[in-house]
Amino acid sequence: MIVPMEHLLVLATLLFVLGFSCVLVRRNLILILIGVEIMINAVGLVFIGAAALWQQVDGQIMVLLLMAITAAEVAIALALVVHLHQRKQSIDVGLFDEMRG
């Protein structure tokens, strides 16, 4: 017994909130993506903790799948960042508001 599950959950929650607030507050596209990564990591932490709690390997597999998805997401997202930078010479997310109502 390493640590109570709730402590792990609190840690994961705090990490998630940090990532989420990064996404909410930052205007730099790259930093927003970093926030997304942080959130995904926090979720992975919960999965690993659950896997350890139930002594089932499934949670770890979920983390692996999560990593693969993240890799795909990052590939696309960074390609988009490059593309957007080519268009506006900036990656300030506030500049890309053509979709506003």
Place this chain on the structure above:
Amino acid sequence: MATLLVLILLLPLAGGVVNACFGNRLPRPVPVFIATGSVIGSFLACVGSVTAAAGDGYRLTLFTWLQSGNFTADVGLLFDPLAAVMALMVTGVASLIHLYAAGYMEEDPDQTRFFALLNLFVFAMLTIVLADNLLLLFLGWEGVGFCSYGLIGFWYSKKENADAGRKAFIVTRIGDLFFAAALLWLFALFGTIGIEVINGRAGELAGTTTVTLLALLLLLGACGKSAQLPLMTWLPDAMAGPTPVSALIHAATMVTAGVYLLCRLFPLVSLSPLAMAAIALVGVATALYAATCALAQHEIKRVLAYSTMSQVGYMFLAVGLGSVSAAMFHLITHAFFKALLFMTAGCLINLAGHENDIRRMGGMRQRSQAVFWLFSAGLVCLAGAPLTSGFFSKDLILATAFAKGDLFHQGLYGLGVLTAALTSFYCFRLAYLVFGGDFRGEELPHAPHALMLWPLLPLAVLGLGAGLLNLPHLLGGHSWLSGWLAREEDILHLSLDTEYLLVATAVGVFVLGWLAAHLRYRRFREHEPRGLRQFLLQGWNFDALFARVLVRPFRAAGRFCSHGIETGVIEGLLAGCAATCVSWGQRLRTLADGRVNHYLYGLLWGMLLIVGWFLLRAVVS
């Protein structure tokens, strides 16, 4: 026998369809031959099959037309004595009119269409006559309405003609509505629309209000087709059509369809004394009304149109009096002499140089003796000169009314006699104005085609001699028509004195009318139509009355619906909704400001709300 019966219907249909589809590609006289030949063939088939109708008649079910639940409509033919007489008359007169039309329409560029419609009309009329159920009858009913519309407005490039066609169509449609209502009600009551079944089971309804209402609905339907009060305004205008059309449709056949319908359903209709009285009253009122109108008309065909209305009124009177054979007798004789009159009028118009107005005619006898004699033959029949068919048929109706004996029927009789006197008067007015004196017009005469004269001869003979069909006992006859129709109860058994008195009255009013006309119209005097004259000329101003009472409120309602409700309420509502949506959309679009983190805030608070809700529930429980 079945083949012949089917041929009666099929030949005009085939002729019409062939002419409608291929007529314009055929060489000029061929469509005419097809049309005329098909109708003559239909007539011959009628003659050939007439023996089958004796007694109970002949039934033939061709195929099932509609089937839905317990509703079944067959295409079935009922060839009973009534239908046989009617079919013979229709095909016979139609054959002669087709021959006449072949001459009359010779130079018309559109004659293919004309003959196609004419053939289709004959087919539709025969459908009415031969149908064994009400729905098929209704189909024919609408068919004649459509063909009549097409033929009245045949020269549609002139607005008056097209308007007249529309008017006829719309006014008769009002009557059709009532007929359709009656049809549906009958189906609801009896679960069938077979004419014989309905007639057979009509007794179940005796004495109820239902039967009165049904009879009145049927009366209104018949009124529409037969141009009786109050749905009569279309008939004078329908004279805008070609003369053969006026002769065929608006004298001999279609306008009598209402009478035929009432005769067809007589067992049902006769169950309600009130409805019978209403029919008689409508009939005599129309007869009187039309006769007064005919007094003042200037156009030869309008005079005849009003006289038609008047004579159909007599037929209604006969039905209302309960004498089917009298009605059918007058129907047949009237068909002969009125067709004759119309067609001769067509010849006269040609002779006067395409002039309709009798004030510009006169001296026509010098122009054509043959036309003079033919027209005179028709006129004496119409006027009820003794020993002509019109005399016998009209006298039979009046005698039937008189024979009823009570005050109401005596009153009807009195009005009938008055109408007869007026009829005689306007007939001779017409004769004096057309034939007397010198020609008052300017146009050069246009000699009628030979084909326009020869078919009139048999009609003249029939018109003068058709009285033999139902010659009363007084004159040694045996009331053959009543016997054939199995309506022995229609044969009058009056004392000899009374009969003589009635005949004398009839002869008397005829002579009276003649004398009055002789005095008034021996010499032509031009009068400005004013006052009563104008009132009568306009048909008692019924058109204006209808326009004021019906059309204008209807227009106002329509305008209210289109401007007030459609534009104001509905479009206002819709536009209001749309405007509200747009303004809300404009307000809401500020929410979508293209800032990712703002969207994320929305996502977050939504998620928190949901989680909070579940938490709250968990905490509370």
Place this chain on the structure above:
Amino acid sequence: MADTLFTVVLILAKLALIFGVVLFMAAYLVLAERKILGRMQLRYGPNRVGPFGLMQPLADVIKLLTKEDFLPARADKWLFLVAPGITAVTALLVFAVVPFGPTIEVFGRTIPAAVVDLNVGVLYFLGVSSMAVYGVVLGGWASCSKYSLLGSVRGLSQMVSYELSLGLSLVPVIMMARSFSLHDIVMAQASVPFLLLNPVACFVFLICILAESNRIPFDLPEAENELVGGFHTEYSGMRFGLFFVGEYINLVVLGSLMTVFFLGGWHGPWLPPVVWFLIKVLMVCGLFIWIRACLPRLRYDQLMNLGWKVLLPVSLLNILVTGAVLLGLGL
């Protein structure tokens, strides 16, 4: 308690040993490379300090230590200072799992001849070696110089491209050894080294570690004649020395990994295992130096094409073939 203490002491002892050996080897590899290159180019190479120039590494160290530690004006100070360390440290860290001999019995307990014998040793190697790129990248970026930045970007893309093939080329090895542990992998090659069993994987691995070590023909990040030294253009003194030493430590590390994965590790007749291990590592290092002397530098697009269009498909195919063969043999 004594047990734990013993383990810690042992680990520290092994660490010290490995540090010493590896640093020594790195220092003399520099000399060896210069000598060999010189001979190959018909020169003498360094031969002034000490007999046959054997004191040359010491002299170099003294020179680098006494040189001015120059900091570019607009450089990112903190990263600029840290970056060289990353390179050297990651290279050394990999050595923690490399077994240089069979387990030995000391005082009645079994001691693996590696700092730790992780059961995911291969993954550890991959993880740590993927960190090595941070030294190059951050160093170049922190210099705030165009040449350095270009060198960093080149290093990055090269690393990303080749790391994939590197990992995939090890998958057949893991499949054949049925373990992630380096010790088990070596044990699996007791009879036949994997070089002979799976030469394709060995070849791909060789090319990939060449790229990892940023050596010719894959030395685009430094490329003296186009980028004036690439990522370490702005470095001088001991920090440059760290980069320099890191590169040679890396050489040794990659050589030993090559030995572990494909050359049968310490296995060999007659001689003691550690000696065999050293011989094999030195042979690989010699091969590297030989390659450097012989091959020209690749162009950037050639490098990328080779990585993505040749090595990646080949290694993937190799995994399939190996798996099929293993299945077919019923292993």
Place this chain on the structure above:
Amino acid sequence: MTATLIFYLLGAVALVTTALAIIQRNPVYAVIYLVKSIFALALIFYLLGAPLVAALQVIVYAGAIMVLFLFVIMMLEITPVSARKSSAPGWLSWTPVVLVALVLAVMTLLLIGLDPVAEQGIPRWHATPRDFGYALFNEYALAVKIISFQLSFAAVGAFHIGLTERRRARMEKDS
């Protein structure tokens, strides 16, 4: 005992480095701090009995994804100077975040209080790569396939997005 201590130590490190990562102006620093955070997390994974995932965490996140981030940052030359101009989150913009964090924290505590399972500790246990592999390729074979498809789609998508107009035109001409 030691493991518990290490866990809290690593957790603190992860939190601090992550917090530092998100407040950096310079994305390169953010990436570096995040790498540290990822290392800490990987070690926590290792402690929680997932050595394989821990290694993969380092290889994939620190070794590949973060490197990609650095690559893009450097390729676009988002220097600290230009970054300073564009992104400077004022103190005011953090207030809703703090609010959200508070609400979330309260909720988490509530949830933990409600959940009986949370009281249990996490037992010492560790999954061997063999267990992991068996489960992955037996129970989750379909998921693996789907993820593979997704990766190839992502590759194609990234390739397409990355095409410049000139290259696109050239490719169309070639084909």
